[in-house]
């Protein structure tokens with residue numbers, strides 16, 4: 174059998190030359206696509222993917238892995254959190270995209286049609302953004318492939334798994350994983366890291382997760398990496414809290430903390446410090462999955478995400 178080969182590729186996506194690695198194994202198997210940098214300042218997943226993908230060249234592999242370490246190049250280059258700087262749109266709200274739209278919408282469209290559509294499984298790697306502290310978790314979407322996606326999310330091993338389904342309660346729409354789920358591709362969003370940092374624990378958590386999913390999909394002979402200490406906690410709801418007014422955000426609870434319904438988890442006060450504008454309380458029992466770390470908050474600004482059962 175020929176050895177595992179690693180090929181450097183460039184995808185032309187919305188006029189951008191996006192680098193990727195394609196790793197082709199020695200036997201038949203699925204195509205696993207791994208994205209990072211859908212948000213351009215989420216560095217821990219990018220770092221993990223760079224290490225992991227090139228390391229696959231030394232391993233026995235069945236099938237193929239397509240690894241894109243930094244999809245949102247304009248945001249990466251400009252160190253712009255959350256959005257594509259050219260149009261101010263969040264790329265992970267634009268899938269499956271629009272070929273006639275703005276840059277974020279065209280980038281989503283080209284990524285969906287040229288990369289995601291042909292995949293047998295998708296891992297979209299994220300972290301808290303430049304101003305978000307985050308408790309690691311994985312997310313998957315309701316749909317025809319959700320049993321497989323749930324297994325992938327559990328195997329990634331981040332402690333918490335959240336299921337999202339379409340409807341008014343859904344925290345976000347237009348994501349990579351939702352668009353993939355709609356066409357029957359098992360997909361997860363894996364979140365570890367945050368605050369614009371490349372912390373070793375988060376990088377290692379992502380590397381372990383990728384390796385475990387590779388094993389789950391039957392693409393590698395073990396070792397699948399160290400097993401989890403405990404099975405993940407499965408959460409059914411993901412509640413995002415926003416401020417009404419602009420001001421100074423001061424959380425009193427941290428990412429990863431368990432909170433009770435009604436518990437005070439922070440305040441928004443006037444910039445001059447003389448007035449409390451809002452007292453933020455937990456809308457349900459749950460765990461804080463991410464908390465905005467920056468005090469600067471706009472009107473309708475995102476404060477935190479709560480995972481609830």
Ligand SMILES: [Zn+2]
Nearest residue numbers: 212215299300
């Ligand atoms: Zn992200």
